[in-house]
Amino acid sequence: MAHSAGTNGKRGRDEMSRRGLSQVEVALVEFFVSLADMAGMPKSVGEIYGLLFASEESLAMDEIIARLGLSKGSASQGLRFLRDCQAVRTVYRVGDRRDFYEPELGLRNLAAGFLKEKIGPRLAEGSRKLAQLEEVIAKETPTLRRVHENRVHRIRSWQRTGQKIIPFALKFLKA
Amino acid sequence: MAHSAGTNGKRGRDEMSRRGLSQVEVALVEFFVSLADMAGMPKSVGEIYGLLFASEESLAMDEIIARLGLSKGSASQGLRFLRDCQAVRTVYRVGDRRDFYEPELGLRNLAAGFLKEKIGPRLAEGSRKLAQLEEVIAKETPTLRRVHENRVHRIRSWQRTGQKIIPFALKFLKA
DNA sequence: CGTAAAGTTCAAATATTATTGAACAAAATG
DNA sequence: CATTTTGTTCAATAATATTTGAACTTTACG
Numbered sequence: 096m097a098h099s100a101g102t103n104g105k106r107g108r109d110e111m112s113r114r115g116l117s118q119v120e121v122a123l124v125e126f127f128v129s130l131a132d133m134a135g136m137p138k139s140v141g142e143i144y145g146l147l148f149a150s151e152e153s154l155a156m157d158e159i160i161a162r163l164g165l166s167k168g169s170a171s172q173g174l175r176f177l178r179d180c181q182a183v184r185t186v187y188r189v190g191d192r193r194d195f196y197e198p199e200l201g202l203r204n205l206a207a208g209f210l211k212e213k214i215g216p217r218l219a220e221g222s223r224k225l226a227q228l229e230e231v232i233a234k235e236t237p238t239l240r241r242v243h244e245n246r247v248h249r250i251r252s253w254q255r256t257g258q259k260i261i262p263f264a265l266k267f268l269k270a
Numbered sequence: 271m272a273h274s275a276g277t278n279g280k281r282g283r284d285e286m287s288r289r290g291l292s293q294v295e296v297a298l299v300e301f302f303v304s305l306a307d308m309a310g311m312p313k314s315v316g317e318i319y320g321l322l323f324a325s326e327e328s329l330a331m332d333e334i335i336a337r338l339g340l341s342k343g344s345a346s347q348g349l350r351f352l353r354d355c356q357a358v359r360t361v362y363r364v365g366d367r368r369d370f371y372e373p374e375l376g377l378r379n380l381a382a383g384f385l386k387e388k389i390g391p392r393l394a395e396g397s398r399k400l401a402q403l404e405e406v407i408a409k410e411t412p413t414l415r416r417v418h419e420n421r422v423h424r425i426r427s428w429q430r431t432g433q434k435i436i437p438f439a440l441k442f443l444k445a
Numbered sequence: 446c447g448t449a450a451a452g453t454t455c456a457a458a459t460a461t462t463a464t465t466g467a468a469c470a471a472a473a474t475g
Numbered sequence: 476c477a478t479t480t481t482g483t484t485c486a487a488t489a490a491t492a493t494t495t496g497a498a499c500t501t502t503a504c505g
Contacts, residue, residue: 122402167482231297
């Protein structure tokens with residue numbers, strides 16, 4: 096078990112309070128946990144971002160571990176994920192070897208980082224697979240080919256629309 | 271086990287081919303499985319939509335079951351999910367009691383259905399939780415309150431931006 | 446009605462994903 | 476350079492989500 100205080104493996108609202116998180120901190124952590132869930136990220140990622148978001152000053156990994164009651168492994172991986180998406184930044188404090196973390200608060204940057212890191216690669220992969228598919232279709236008999244080309248063109252059209260919308264939406268978020 | 275042909279529980283590319291799916295159908299099913307995964311939907315939902323998308327004519331549930339080799343339960347639940355999001359429609363054929371399904375092909379309608387059915391309720395729930403949180407914050411001491419209000423206002427601002435973008439993006443997709 | 450076909454539900458089984466923690470690596474400190 | 480602090484990795488474990496299939500409901504048909 097990752098921590099000494101709890102009587103079981105679940106980190107619920109009660110245990111969070113016991114660890115010294117205020118009601119507001121607990122609520123913000125919960126809020127971001129449900130957002131993380133919506134975006135298909137692990138719960139621990141939501142917890143960490145939520146805690147940093149609620150916290151006035153930056154936090155080191157061991158502080159995050161202590162306050163959320165999660166394991167070193169989860170904290171390390173969660174912070175890496177958040178760094179990869181540029182949802183958190185490290186800040187340096189004189190006389191302290193640890194890395195301190197603070198959250199990115201700009202919606203535009205959060206969205207851009209998530210799109211670039213987590214969505215972009217998968218769309219690129221899809222695009223690659225579609226290209227392969229078009230090769231297969233080109234070899235089919237004319238009757239069959241007509242139907243399949245129609246379908247694949249439909250997806251291509253979706254992709255073109257998406258590629259127009261995304262940069263536009265990001266500009267919209269600039270504010 | 272849901273089907274008689276396979277030697278194990280996995281439905282891979284090989285088994286799909288054996289069931290009489292063409293190379294193109296297999297590729298389209300795979301394509302939508304990975305899209306479904308990206309959107310946090312069960313694989314079976316992607317399979318079903320992919321098969322319908324690849325299919326020139328509408329299909330009944332038992333045909334979907336036979337061709338994809340999934341269970342009655344999965345097919346029923348998957349089709350319900352797709353109907354809920356308006357990603358598929360039922361069509362009627364004379365002299366056949368079964369419901370036949372065809373896919374929605376318009377990106378705008380697909381996106382709108384997904385947002386309304388799967389994203390909307392969660393955002394509403396988040397909004398509700400934020401309102402509760404604001405009540406708690408209002409009761410805090412002035413010093414603490416200042417910090418927390420700042421954080422929550424940030425989220426409110428995100429929400430306002432999101433609420434402006436979504437209808438705009440949907441209009442953009444109308445084409 | 447009685448029967449059969451079509452479809453749904455849900456508890457149990459399975460598959461997938463996240464978390465843990467101990468072993469390891471890197472880097473600063475004295 | 477030995478030691479301590481900080482952080483990472485990854486195999487085992489725990490937790491979660493999906494799938495299955497048998498029992499059930501609903502609807503149509505003769």
